[in-house]
Amino acid sequence: MDGSRGNTPWYRSTAVEVLVALGYALVFLSPGAVEPALRAWLVAGALLTVVAPLPLRWRRPRTVFCVVLVGNLVACCLGVVRDPLLAAAFALYPVALGAAPRERRGVLRTGVGPAAALLVLAAATGGVGVAASAVRTAVLGALALAGSWALARAAAGRRAQAERAVAEAARRAVTEERLRLARELHDVVSGTLGVILVHASVGRHLADQEPARALDALGLIETASREAVAEMREMLDILRTDSSPGDADEPLRARLLRVVDTARAVGVETSAEFAGLDVLPPWVDQAVHRIVQEGLTNVIRHAAPTRCRVRVSVRAQRAEVEITDAGPAGAAPLPPGLSFGRGLTGVRERVTALDGTLTAGPLSGGGFRLLAAIPLGAGPADKVVGEGVPRSRMGEEAGR
Structure with a gap:
C-alpha cells in the first residue's frame, strides 16, 4: 500500500522527510543513561530502525510503520530515546491516511500487538522503575498514535469529500454539455427542417x-439549407476550439432579421x-438568437399563416424577448397545457441556465405568447440546467 503526497515532487518530499528524521535524532536521541559498552551499538540500532526508515514512510507506509514502531518501543525501553512513540506516530500517519475500511483492524493489530508484548516484557524484567517508565510510555504513546490516526482519518475524509465533489462537478458538466448540444441541435436541425417542410409543401x-x-x-x-449547414459548422468549430457561443462575427440584429425574413x-x-x-454579453446574445429562432419556428409550424410580433429589448439590466402571434386564421384558441413537442423545453433550459425566467402559453383571445427575461450579469451556470424546475411545468410549456 503506497502513500500519497499529492502533486509534490518526490525529491522535495523526500528531502523534507530526511530533515524531519535528522531533527528527531538530534532532539530525542539521548543514550546518556546507557552502558558505555553498549552505547554505540544501541545508538546505531536506533538510527537504523527508528530514524533511517522515516524518509520512506510514503513509499512503503506499512512496512516503515512496523519497523519504526518496534524500534521505537525497544529504544524507549532501553533508554536510548526519550520520546513517547512520536516516531511511530509520525510513521503511522500515511498508513492511516490510505487505509481502506477493511484494512484498519489489521493496522491496529499490527501496531498494538508488538507494542503490548514489548511493554509487558519490559515491565516484567526491569523492576519498578522500568515498569513505571513502560506504563508512562504506553499511555503517552497511545495518545500520540491515536492523535496521528485521528488526524490522518480526518484528512482522508476531507480528501474523499473533495474527490466526490470533483466527480460530481464533472458529471454535472457532462450533463450540462449534453443538454447544451441537444438544444443547439434542436434549434438548428428542427427549426430548419420545419421551414423546409413548409416550403416543400407549398412548392x-x-x-x-x-x-x-x-x-x-x-x-x-x-437558402434555409445553406444557413443550417453554416450554423452546424459554427457549432462544430465551437466544440473544436475554446471559443464560446456568441463569438460569431455577424451582429445579433442581422441574425434576428434573417430569422424574421424566413x-x-x-x-x-x-x-x-x-x-x-449592443450591450448584450455573448452568452445572452446567443440565447436571444436561439429563443427568437425557436419562437418563430413554432409560429411557422403551428400558426402560419398569421400575424406575429417580435420584441427584443433591455430593461433594468435584463434582456427581454417577447413573441406573440394571433394564432391560425379562423382557428379556435389553443387549450391550456397543450403540448406539441420539445421546443419550449429547450428554451426553458436555456433561460434557466442563465438565471432567467420564461412564461409561455395560449392567450385568452387566441394566439400564443412567449416572454423570456435574462439578467445581463448572469454567466453560464455551473449547474445542470433545468434542475429545480418542476417537470410538470416544463411539460406544460414544451409544446410550441
Whole structure:
C-alpha cells in the first residue's frame, strides 16, 4: 500500500522527510543513561530502525510503520530515546491516511500487538522503575498514535469529500454539455427542417399551377439549407476550439432579421422591434438568437399563416424577448397545457441556465405568447440546467 503526497515532487518530499528524521535524532536521541559498552551499538540500532526508515514512510507506509514502531518501543525501553512513540506516530500517519475500511483492524493489530508484548516484557524484567517508565510510555504513546490516526482519518475524509465533489462537478458538466448540444441541435436541425417542410409543401401544391412560385419555394429551401449547414459548422468549430457561443462575427440584429425574413417568406406577417442589442454579453446574445429562432419556428409550424410580433429589448439590466402571434386564421384558441413537442423545453433550459425566467402559453383571445427575461450579469451556470424546475411545468410549456 503506497502513500500519497499529492502533486509534490518526490525529491522535495523526500528531502523534507530526511530533515524531519535528522531533527528527531538530534532532539530525542539521548543514550546518556546507557552502558558505555553498549552505547554505540544501541545508538546505531536506533538510527537504523527508528530514524533511517522515516524518509520512506510514503513509499512503503506499512512496512516503515512496523519497523519504526518496534524500534521505537525497544529504544524507549532501553533508554536510548526519550520520546513517547512520536516516531511511530509520525510513521503511522500515511498508513492511516490510505487505509481502506477493511484494512484498519489489521493496522491496529499490527501496531498494538508488538507494542503490548514489548511493554509487558519490559515491565516484567526491569523492576519498578522500568515498569513505571513502560506504563508512562504506553499511555503517552497511545495518545500520540491515536492523535496521528485521528488526524490522518480526518484528512482522508476531507480528501474523499473533495474527490466526490470533483466527480460530481464533472458529471454535472457532462450533463450540462449534453443538454447544451441537444438544444443547439434542436434549434438548428428542427427549426430548419420545419421551414423546409413548409416550403416543400407549398412548392408541391404550386408546381403545376404556379411554377414560378414553386421555384421561389425551392430557392427558399436552398437558402434555409445553406444557413443550417453554416450554423452546424459554427457549432462544430465551437466544440473544436475554446471559443464560446456568441463569438460569431455577424451582429445579433442581422441574425434576428434573417430569422424574421424566413418567417415572412412562409406567410407569417411579422413585425420586429429591437433595442439595446449592443450591450448584450455573448452568452445572452446567443440565447436571444436561439429563443427568437425557436419562437418563430413554432409560429411557422403551428400558426402560419398569421400575424406575429417580435420584441427584443433591455430593461433594468435584463434582456427581454417577447413573441406573440394571433394564432391560425379562423382557428379556435389553443387549450391550456397543450403540448406539441420539445421546443419550449429547450428554451426553458436555456433561460434557466442563465438565471432567467420564461412564461409561455395560449392567450385568452387566441394566439400564443412567449416572454423570456435574462439578467445581463448572469454567466453560464455551473449547474445542470433545468434542475429545480418542476417537470410538470416544463411539460406544460414544451409544446410550441
